Amino acid sequence: MYVKNLKQDFYEFLAAKRILLIANYDIDSICTCKILQPLLKQEYCVYTLEVVKNTDDLKRVYHENCDDVKYFVLINCGGTVDILECLEPEEDVLFFILDAHRPTDVYNIYSDNQVRLLCSQESDVNVPKFHDIFTEDDESENEEHESEKEDSDEVEDRAVKRQRLEERIIRRREKRIWEQNREEILRKYAQYTYYAYPSAITMFNLAWKLSKDDMDFLWYAIVALAEQEVLGKIEDSNYVLETGTLQSHANRLRNRTADNNLATSTKIEFEKDLRLALYRHWTVESSLKYSTYTACKLKLWSIKGEMKLHELLVDMGLPLVQSKQNFSSMDLDLRQEFLSKLEKFSEKYGLTDIIYSTFTLSYGYRNKFTASDYVYALIAILDASSSDKNPQECFHLALDCLSRTKKEVLHSALERAKNIITTLFKTVQNALDMKRVISAGPFLYYIIQEGSTGWQLLSQPNILFMLAQFLLKAYVSTSSNRKAQSLPLLVSAPSDADKGTCILLGVPPLCEDSTKNLFGEAFQQIASNINCDTFANYFDTSYVDLHIKDRTRFLDALTAIVL
Structure with missing residues (x-):
């Protein structure tokens, strides 16, 4: 059931109790934990943090701790499955679930005894009546x-x-x-899967009502929202509404702190910025070339596109030598005029949406980051670091990345993020040049082969999601097929070479204003129809693992359903 009073029925209820905090392996969960952990400490809660990637991990963590703990707080996990059927808990166990994945399982919604949903009822659309x-x-x-x-x-x-x-x-x-x-x-x-607003915003609102909010808490909520915007998990209209609310909080907190010392003050500003990845921490040329928006608009994977990029730099009066330097090393006047000049020539080069509104964080003399900078850094930590660290270590490293006292962690992650963005561009370029995006009639698909460049990196869920969206936009921008904009895309990459399995992800077509995804329900239906072994235990059901030998049969069956 829904908890209407988070302060009384969640926060004060858990005071001085021992709880297990179970967080999904994603950016929103990291931001939520950064807000929730200090709040729990202030109420003398004894808690343990566990990180899970799928329902199998959730079951394992629960059964390892159920004898010692009776109160479980689940962040971005457990909301879309019947948690009581999944975990089979004792009658005295209580679950508090804060999950941005939708739709919420109806058994969780109508469970009056052991399940407490911390999200608002309005965030669930068209809930069936009891x-x-x-x-x-x-x-x-x-x-x-x-x-x-x-x-x-x-x-x-x-x-x-x-x-x-x-x-x-x-x-x-x-x-x-x-x-x-x-x-x-x-x-x-259950036909469509989608995301509600981030769980970190719910936790920030709780901190605000408790009069325990501050600039750091607000920034964590902003980063969680930026992740949804960067990965296309939120509709533009909802993004505008949420940023408006967060902007009012930023103004309120700025007036409350009134710290004018440049060396110590923390400022969060809502301002115009460019849809360019990491350009303040990279070279202008690289950021323009590898960013999804400009790459697709100018078709920068082609020789003609590169010529157009150089023409743009000439029109802006930006020497090639300067554009190849780090942004921070460019002449001061060029840095100050970069945004306005690019905006001036945006219509000429078809970059009409390159300007958008976002939040920036400034502290000290030289530290200025956009919310998307943190998103790319956190993705690099979670996915690019997973090969040499376990999920628990990566999650805690990501928590450190959000701390202003751990600047070295952030800067190191930004360097790895540049490698991710470059790999995505080269993969898209290769897929288009080799014509490997295949039309199956009602959808498109692209398969990453084992052994290809960067395949292990691309098999990570967040990076695969970024690749799918980049590839779909690039394909639509170059395709002569009028129906291309109305076609969804499936992308597959090897996930476990030893077991012979692959991960399959589906993303909706570009023509849809909504971010709702129909592949989650379709994957489950196909798995039962063709009787193949799938491992659909992701919290986001638009992902599925299956054996590589079954992939062709799976795609053939999907053709009939999507039609």
Whole structure:
């Protein structure tokens, strides 16, 4: 059930109790933990933090701790599955679930005893009514009672018996119709997967109501929102609404602190910025070339596109020598005029949406970062570092990355992020040049082969998601097929070479204003239809693991469903 008063029924309820904090391996969970951990310490809560990637990890962590802990706080995990059926807990165990994945499982919504949902009810769209999907099954008892009565009454009139038989048939027919309607209601409710606003914003709002919020808490919420914007998990209209609310908090906190010392003050500004990846920490030429927006608009994977990029730099009055230097090393006047000059020539080069509004964090004399800078850094830590560190270590390193006292962690992650962005561009360039984006009729697909450049990096979920969106935009920008914009894309990469498995991800078409994804439900339906082994235990069901030998059969079956 939904918790209406987070302060009373969650925060104060858990005071001085021992809890297990289970966080999903994603950026929003990192930001949420950075807010929640200090709040729990202030209430003398004894907690342990565990990191999970999928439902198998969730089951393992729960069963390892269920004997010692009775209160579990789940962040971005557990909301989309029937948590009681999944974990089979004792009756005295209580789950507090804060999950941005949608749709929320109806059994979690209508569980009055052991499940507490910390999200708002409004964030779940078209939740079925209780009486439309749940009913007391007393028909068998009624029929048994009527049979006993018929056996005991040997002299009962035949007309009465016939009437009772007809009533029983009518009840059975009504039950069958109700069950059919129930299946249809649940199918429509679970048809699309999508994201609600970040869990970190919910935690920040709790801190605000407790009068415990500060600039750092606000920045964590901003980074979580920026992750949804960078990865295309949020609609533009919702992004504008959320940034407006966060901007008002930034103004309030700035007025409250009133620290004008440049060396110690922390400032969060809402301002115009460029859709260029890491340009303040990179060279202008590299950022322009490898950023998804400019690469797709100017088709920078082609010789003609590179010529157009050089023409743009000439029009801006930016010497090639300066554009190849780090942005911080460029002449001061060129740095100050870079945004305005690029905006001036944006319409000429078809870059009409290159300007957007975002938040920047400034502290000290030389530290200025956009929210997207932190997003790329955190992705680099979570995915690019996973080969030599376990998830728990990467998660804690990402927590350190958000701390202003650990600048070396952030700068190191930004360097790895540049390698990720470059690898994505080269993969897209190769896919287009070799014509490896295949049209299967109702969708497109692209397969990354084992042994290809960067395949291990690209098999990580966040990076694969970035590749899928980059590749779809690039394909649409170059394709002569009028239907290309209405086609979704499937991308597959090897996930475990020893087991012979691959990861498969589906993203919606560009023509859709909504970020809702239909592949989650489709993957589950295909797995049951063709009887192949899939490992659909991701919290985001638009991902699925399956054996490479079953991939072709899986895609063929998907063709029939998407049609």
